[in-house]
Amino acid sequence: MRTQVAIIGAGPSGLLLGQLLLKEGISNVVLERQSGEHVLSRIRAGIIETGTVELLDAAGVSGRLHRESLIHDGIEIAFGGTRHRVNFRELIGRAVVVYGQTEITRDLMAGREAAGGTTVYQAQDVRLHGIDGPHPRVTYRSDGIERSIECDFIAGCDGFRGVSRACVPQSALTCYERIYPFGWLGIMVDKPPVSDELIYVSHERGFALCSMRSRERSRFYLQCNLEERVENWSDERFYEELASRLDPDTAAHLQSGHSIEKSIAPLRSFVAEPMRYGRTFLVGDAAHIVPPTGAKGLNLAASDVYYLWQGLVTHYRQGSENGLEDYSRRALARVWKAERFSWSMTSLLHRFPESSGFDRRIQQADLEYLLTSRAALASLAENYVGLPL
């Protein structure tokens, strides 16, 4: 098989890139290790920047998003038993959109099918060849048969544990990493959210987040030890712990119900530089990870896609390499700002087991300053809704 761009991974970054390229008449094949059902069963992000929505508009897959998503003009930060509103609209005139990553993926899959794009699910043993030469190739096994795709470029959209970054020689990459000493225990429940907007909770017992996917579906998180096991957390125990971290009024509005998903996610910051090696480009989680506190993972994947899409279009339309040569620099400039924001939100709101009395007082002063300074609130708002592409 021959295509212009071989895309590894059918997560949001791979499918979005594929769709945008198809719209420009640039051929591509997406290879995904899992089945389509498995990809759709993963419950992940839900807060979408308007820049990401504009990209989904450009890809022609945002019809349902515009009908079903919720617009949030702000968030709340609960601290010292009080909820404080951060009004994005008033502070910076912008908002965020609530729409699940699963739904975005579903829309992208439908768009790709309608456009006649080729996606190979359950592609086993995907391997990249000749990635530093002029004729890269991807091999894989499907239905027990070895297959090969010749291409001009490879987009490694295969997430943190994918094969693309692993194929780049270690000496060509510099990796930066911070692993946090806690995780998030999350549940999804078909009950209305406790409030109209997300509530980020800083509490002595640990961080909590009351989030949502729609007016009928809530997503709750609790900071937990890395040793915790999902099996040890009955729904009752989860709600009891969550209520203990909320102020009494919010706790009274909590509607508990049978969880439809329950999982523990470790928190990590990670960046691999550069995001290009020869004719292979790393995109989204394949190149970087953020702790979910800043709601940036999916949105960063989308901004990488934007820069790579522009570079590829310039290459094929104008024969210029400038966009591709600049891809890593442009993407990383935005990635590091989101890394900084996600790290700062995580540091501000969580309880760190090793923190001293001094650290705790500084954290408290940080929160008090944030909630009383319009400049600090505007800075949070500007980063949360998404920095310009």
Ligand SMILES: Cc1cc2nc3c(=O)[nH]c(=O)nc-3n(C[C@H](O)[C@H](O)[C@H](O)COP(=O)(O)OP(=O)(O)OC[C@H]3O[C@@H](n4cnc5c(N)ncnc54)[C@H](O)[C@@H]3O)c2cc1C
């Ligand atoms: C548990 C969890 C919770 C999260 N919650 C949030 C959140 O609340 N907010 C937020 O903004 N972000 C969140 N994120 C991050 C967000 O979901 C990711 O940033 C986003 O999915 C990145 O998209 P991606 O397409 O780059 O990678 P992925 O979504 O990881 O997609 C990569 C795809 O590549 C496939 N793949 C992997 N290896 C191979 C291979 N060898 N061959 C072929 N295919 C392969 C995978 O199966 C997968 O489908 C969360 C992530 C996790 C893991």
